Amino acid sequence: MVTKMKYVAHSCNTKTGDISQTYSDPHTCPKSCPFKCHGCYGENFTTRRHWVQSNCTSKTLADMMESKGHTKVLRHNVAGDMCIHDTDELDGELIRDLSRAYKGVKAYTYTHASKSAENFQLIHKAAENGFVINMSCETLSQVMECRENHVPAVLAVYEWTQKDKAARRIDGITYRLCPASHDKNMTCRDCGKCWKKGRKEVIVFPVHGTNKKKTRAFLMDF
Numbered sequence: 397m398v399t400k401m402k403y404v405a406h407s408c409n410t411k412t413g414d415i416s417q418t419y420s421d422p423h424t425c426p427k428s429c430p431f432k433c434h435g436c437y438g439e440n441f442t443t444r445r446h447w448v449q450s451n452c453t454s455k456t457l458a459d460m461m462e463s464k465g466h467t468k469v470l471r472h473n474v475a476g477d478m479c480i481h482d483t484d485e486l487d488g489e490l491i492r493d494l495s496r497a498y499k500g501v502k503a504y505t506y507t508h509a510s511k512s513a514e515n516f517q518l519i520h521k522a523a524e525n526g527f528v529i530n531m532s533c534e535t536l537s538q539v540m541e542c543r544e545n546h547v548p549a550v551l552a553v554y555e556w557t558q559k560d561k562a563a564r565r566i567d568g569i570t571y572r573l574c575p576a577s578h579d580k581n582m583t584c585r586d587c588g589k590c591w592k593k594g595r596k597e598v599i600v601f602p603v604h605g606t607n608k609k610k611t612r613a614f615l616m617d618f
């Protein structure tokens with residue numbers, strides 16, 4: 397399956413820093429992602445403008461990176477995911493193409509695919525090839541499933557309630573607030589937590605922005 401993508405050699409995003417980035421066709425998003433039409437930041441005007449454009453495919457990404465150049469760290473999918481259309485299952489062929497394109501690059505991303513054995517396996521395989529895929533969670537039981545399957549997890553919450561702390565520990569798991577959410581000078585390029593191989597800590601992202609209220613029904617205060 398060929399996936400339409402947009403490749404940006406040098407981003408001007410203040411949160412990620414000036415690293416290379418991609419966007420993938422909205423059809424790659426999992427069928428049951430709770431953010432779909434309920435606060436997905438990819439649906440914001442500015443992000444959506446990039447999201448629906450494409451300048452390469454999953455098959456031509458490697459050539460595009462070679463001709464345009466790339467940074468040492470790359471954020472895959474500012475918007476989009478890696479699922480087979482209209483399912484919650486990761487697309488193995490797509491992940492293989494991406495892993496090949498990202499050889500020698502510290503590439504990382506997030507997925508809302510289901511917490512299935514097949515998906516965990518594909519994430520492990522990608523990690524062996526140096527491509528770090530974080531599983532996005534909304535509940536502590538989803539985090540636990542990821543932990544039991546040795547897959548890095550991130551947790552979206554409505555509010556981070558421990559205002560005086562940047563981390564908390566529950567049931568042997570450390571939950572760490574994304575540093576960029578409370579330090580304006582921090583970028584993903586400099587932080588590196590999401591692209592660190594074998595990370596055990598769970599990174600917590602409090603939602604923000606104009607669509608925040610749309611997530612109230614499915615995100616907890618934490």
Ligand code: SF4
Pocket residue numbers: 573574575576577582583584585587588589590591599
């Ligand atoms: S934890 Fe670090 S790498 Fe991950 S999103 Fe936050 S700033 Fe970026």
